[in-house]
Amino acid sequence: MREITEVILHCSATWSKQDIGAKEIENWHTMPKSKGGRGWAHIGYHFVIRRNGKIENGCPIATAGIHCSGHNAKSIGICMVGGGPMGEDNNFTDAQFHSLSFLLTQIRNNYPLTTIHGHNEFAQKACPVFSVAKFLAEYGIPKDPWDCQRWPHFKPKEFSALWGKGKMPQIWEQSLDALERLRTAYGKPLVITKSEWNDDFQRMIIDLRIPASARAVVTKRAIDAGFISSRATDTGVRVYMEKV
Ligand SMILES: [Zn+2]
Secondary structure (H helix, E strand, O other), X not given: OOOOOEEEEEEOOEOOOOOOOHHHHHHHHHOOHHHOOOOOOOOOOOEEEOOOOOEEEOOOOOOOOOOOOOOHHHEEEEEEOOEOOOOOOOOOOHHHHHHHHHHHHHHHHHOOOOEEEEHHHOOOOOOOOOOHHHHHHHHOOOOOXXXXXXXXXXXXXXXXXXXXXXXXXXXXHHHHHHHHHHHHHHOOOOEXXXXXXXXXXXXXXXXXXXXXXXXXXXXXXXXXXXXXXEEEOOOEEEEEEEOO
């Protein structure tokens, strides 16, 4: 599976009365250039949101889309139907914005480290014609989950390993909160060497690289920080987190 770090929002640049969906856009994208199409192998977007709010599938998420130059390999592309042929008209329906917020929440559950953008952030275009920042604020969706400053000392890269392929935002957040408390108590950065969700024990297991001289104190502090257990290892400290 490719690594996904961005969600990019687009519009179809069609009039409000044009009730089109993924099928029509797929035709435009796959029709040969000689017939006025783009001549692509598949539809460029992963999702299309119709005028009535219905979410339709485009190409599979595992496949890189064709929607934003330089960003296709690592992003998911969503197309809102509407916006006007010249990108002049924010004519989208409430149903569409509602569905968009639902879809973004689902995507974040699966890809929690993604940031959300309008196409116009990466190209000299009006697309998606509406203000993404305003929409996200209205629906309470963070543009960048790391902007919240909740875990100021950890960066997405360090945590892509912690998250792995998991789909457990709750235990992930709990673990980050506890790591942040542990880091504060320890007074030094924590280096995560391994992390995994253990299905049998229903626990998150995180290995930290800690110098031998500090292992005993970090093992104890980990419990104060909220981990359910901890023990010293050959290279540092292993901590465990359980869902509350
Ligand atoms: Zn676009």
